[in-house]
Amino acid sequence: MKIFITFIIISIFNFNSAFASEFLTYLENAYKNNPTLNAERENYKAIKENINISRSEFLPSVSVSETQSSQQNSNRTNQSGSALKDTQNDTTTQSVTVDQKIFQGLQGYNSIKKSQLESEQAAIKLKNVEQQILLKSAIVYYDLIYKIKNKQFNLANIDLFERQVETDTSRLQKGEITLTDLAQSESSLAGANAQLIAADTELLVAKSNFERIIRLTAPTDIARDNFIETVGLNFPSSLNSTLSISERYNPKLLLAKLDFQISEKNVSIEKSKFSPSASINYTKSQSKDFSSTLDDIDQETFKATVTIPLFKGGENYSSLKKSQFKKKQTNLILQDIINEVKTDTTNAWSTFQSSESVLRSTQAQVEAAEIANEGITLEYDSGNIRTTLEVIQSRSLLLSARISNAKAERDFAISKFELLAVIGELTLNNLKRS
Numbered sequence: 001m002k003i004f005i006t007f008i009i010i011s012i013f014n015f016n017s018a019f020a021s022e023f024l025t026y027l028e029n030a031y032k033n034n035p036t037l038n039a040e041r042e043n044y045k046a047i048k049e050n051i052n053i054s055r056s057e058f059l060p061s062v063s064v065s066e067t068q069s070s071q072q073n074s075n076r077t078n079q080s081g082s083a084l085k086d087t088q089n090d091t092t093t094q095s096v097t098v099d100q101k102i103f104q105g106l107q108g109y110n111s112i113k114k115s116q117l118e119s120e121q122a123a124i125k126l127k128n129v130e131q132q133i134l135l136k137s138a139i140v141y142y143d144l145i146y147k148i149k150n151k152q153f154n155l156a157n158i159d160l161f162e163r164q165v166e167t168d169t170s171r172l173q174k175g176e177i178t179l180t181d182l183a184q185s186e187s188s189l190a191g192a193n194a195q196l197i198a199a200d201t202e203l204l205v206a207k208s209n210f211e212r213i214i215r216l217t218a219p220t221d222i223a224r225d226n227f228i229e230t231v232g233l234n235f236p237s238s239l240n241s242t243l244s245i246s247e248r249y250n251p252k253l254l255l256a257k258l259d260f261q262i263s264e265k266n267v268s269i270e271k272s273k274f275s276p277s278a279s280i281n282y283t284k285s286q287s288k289d290f291s292s293t294l295d296d297i298d299q300e301t302f303k304a305t306v307t308i309p310l311f312k313g314g315e316n317y318s319s320l321k322k323s324q325f326k327k328k329q330t331n332l333i334l335q336d337i338i339n340e341v342k343t344d345t346t347n348a349w350s351t352f353q354s355s356e357s358v359l360r361s362t363q364a365q366v367e368a369a370e371i372a373n374e375g376i377t378l379e380y381d382s383g384n385i386r387t388t389l390e391v392i393q394s395r396s397l398l399l400s401a402r403i404s405n406a407k408a409e410r411d412f413a414i415s416k417f418e419l420l421a422v423i424g425e426l427t428l429n430n431l432k433r434s
Contacts, residue, residue, distance in 0.1 A: 023141065024428075024431060024432065026137060026141055026214050026216065027134055027137050027138070027428060027431065028428065029214055029215055029216050030133055030134070030136075030137040030213055030214045030215060031130065031133065031134065031137075031428050033215040034133050034213065034215060036129060036133065037129055037130060037133045040125060040126050040129040041126060043122060043125075043126075044122045044123060044125070044126045047118055047119055047121075047122035048119050048122070050115040050118055050119065051112065051115045051116060051119055053115070054108070054111040054112040054114070054115040055112060057101060057104070057107075057108040057111065058101070058108055060098050060099065060100040061098070061099040061100070062096070062097070062098050063096075063097050064094075064095070064096050064097075065094070065095050065097070066092070066093065066094045066095075067091075067092070067093045068090070068091070068092050068093075069089075069090075069091045069093075070089070070090050070091075071089045071091070091287055091288065092287065092288045093285055093286070093287040093288075094285065094286050094287075095283055095284065095285035095286070096283070096284050096285075097281065097282070097283045098281070098282045098283075099279060099280075099281050100279060100280050100281075101277070101278075101279045102278040102279055102280060103275075103276070103277060103278045104272060104275070104277045105271075105272035105273070105274070105275025105276065105277060106268065106272050106275070107269055107272035107273065107275075110265050110268040110269045110272060111265075111269060113265055114262055114265035114266065114269065117258055117261050117262050117265065118262060120258060121255060121258040121259070121262070124251050124254050124255055124258065125251075125255065127251055127424075127427075128251035128252070128255065130427065130428070131251065131421045131424070131426045131427070132421075133213070134417070134421075134426050134427075134428065134431075135417050135418065135421050135426060136213050137213050137214055138413070138414060138417040139414055139417075140206070140209045140210045140212075140213045140214065141210065141214070142409075142410045142413045142414055143206050143209070143210075143410060144203075144206045144207065144209075144210045144218060144219075145410065146206075146406050146407060146409070146410040147199070147202050147203040147205075147206040148203060148221065149402075149403075149406040150199045150202065150203070150403055150406060151196070151199045151200060151203050153199075153399055153402045153403055153406070154192065154195050154196040154199045154399070155196065157192050157195070157196075157395065157399045158189065158192045158193060158196055160395055161185065161188050161189040161192050161395070162189060164185050164188075164189075164391065165182070165185045165186055165189055167381070168181060168182045168185045168388065169182060176383060177388065181387070181388035182388075184388045184389055184392060185388055185392070188392045188395075188396075206218075233416055233420065233430075233431075235352070235416070235419060235420075236349075236423070239346065239349050242345055242348075242349050242419070242423060243342060243345055243346070245423040245424070245425070246341055246342070246345040246422055246423045246424070247341075248424075249423060249424030249425065250341045250345070250422060250423065250424050251424055252337060252340075252341055252344075253337055253338065253341045254424075256330075256333060256334045256337040256338075257334060259330045259333070259334070260327070260330040260331055260334050262330075263323065263326050263327040263329075263330040263331075264327060266323040266326065266327070267320070267323045267324055267327055269323075270316070270319050270320040270322075270323045271320060273309065273316050273319070273320075274309060274316060274320075275309075276306060276307060276308045276309075277306070277307045278304070278305065278306045278307075279304075279305050279307075280302070280303065280304050280305070281301070281302070281303040281304075281305070282300075282301070282302050282303075283299075283300070283301040283303075284298075284299070284300045284301075285298070285299045285301075286298050286299075287299075341422075344422050345422050345423065348415070348418050348419045348421075348422040349419060351411075351415045351418065351419075352412075352415040352416065352418075352419045355408065355411045355412040355415045356412055358408045358411070358412070359405070359408040359409060359411075359412045361408075362401065362404045362405035362407075362408040363405055365401045365404065365405065366398075366401045366402055366405045368401075369394070369397050369398040369400075369401040369402075370398060372394055372397070372398075373394040373395055373397070373398045376390055376391055376394040377391060377394070377395075
């Protein structure tokens with residue numbers, strides 16, 4: 001007996017693991033193949049190159065050039081007016097030039113820091129898009145399961161009403177019920193068919209959304225009746241701890257903070273444009289057939305340049321003011337997003353807590369509706385005082401309870417992922433570890 005029970009427990013565990021694995025397979029496929037997410041990955045790679053571009057300002061610039069020119073001199077005379085022979089020079093010059101910036105008023109330093117912040121921002125944007133794709137994937141997955149259940153419930157409801165119409169037709173022939181009772185059953189059957197058409201349409205939409213996000217063909221059936229325990233996820237124990245985690249890891253808040261830091265660097269860059277700049281230049285060249293009197297010539301030039309900006313038509317001053325206004329703007333946006341994220345986190349936590357309570361209530365509602373419908377149906381079939389209308393009402397209540405319970409299951413499952421997203425913990429690695 002112990003061996004049999006152990007076998008059952010292991011089988012249930014393996015079934016749950018297989019279901020969770022199927023769920024993660026859908027998430028992984030969306031994670032790898034979603035076009036929006038792949039586009040953001042390419043954007044991150046592009047933004048990272050800004051760091052190397054900024055660093056290049058500190059490195060020397062080396063160039064090699066070669067020029068060829070042809071010069072013909074004719075109608076030449078000397079000081080006495082005598083004609084001179086025409087000449088032609090075909091000059092070839094090869095040169096190597098090295099430029100090195102020495103000082104730019106810390107513009108280069110601030111540009112590197114800005115590029116590093118932009119790269120960090122791009123990484124967080126990528127993480128945010130990853131979270132949104134995983135969240136959308138979970139939503140369309142659970143919504144598909146809900147719509148499949150909804151259609152199944154409506155099919156079962158039609159089956160019940162079809163049998164009731166058959167039973168009522170027989171009872172009418174026996175004189176046990178009136179024509180009005182039969183008409184009520186037929187009307188309910190027609191209404192159930194209309195509900196099935198609506199449920200079938202909603203299922204088609206759910207399948208379309210699933211395939212658009214997940215990039216796989218939508219399944220036609222559900223792997224498990226109760227999908228709440230698909231993956232074991234860890235959540236904060238209280239609202240305060242949730243808010244604390246959200247303040248540190250919420251992507252929207254992190255992006256707003258980085259926007260403000262980047263705006264600070266932009267102000268520093270614009271200020272540095274008022275500072276003097278210094279650079280050095282070294283050029284070595286070799287020319288052949290240089291002139292009529294010189295055949296070959298080698299030249300070396302070393303040049304140091306200091307530039308002091310005095311006036312550029314007000315461009316620098318206006319650019320500085322613009323960057324300062326942008327800094328104030330990003331700071332105001334940051335303050336607003338701090339409050340917004342706090343509200344979003346509180347709402348996500350409240351939804352997570354309330355949806356679990358709603359789920360328990362709908363489970364109790366289904367149990368009570370099943371008992372009531374079974375009792376009323378038995379009493380009606382036995383010719384008791386139950387009316388056709390009471391049977392119809394009990395079945396309608398049962399259908400409504402089942403649909404409400406399926407919807408509550410979906411909402412509770414989605415609330416878990418929404419809570420993880422708002423605290424910045426909705427990642428594929430976290431889901432795999434759970």
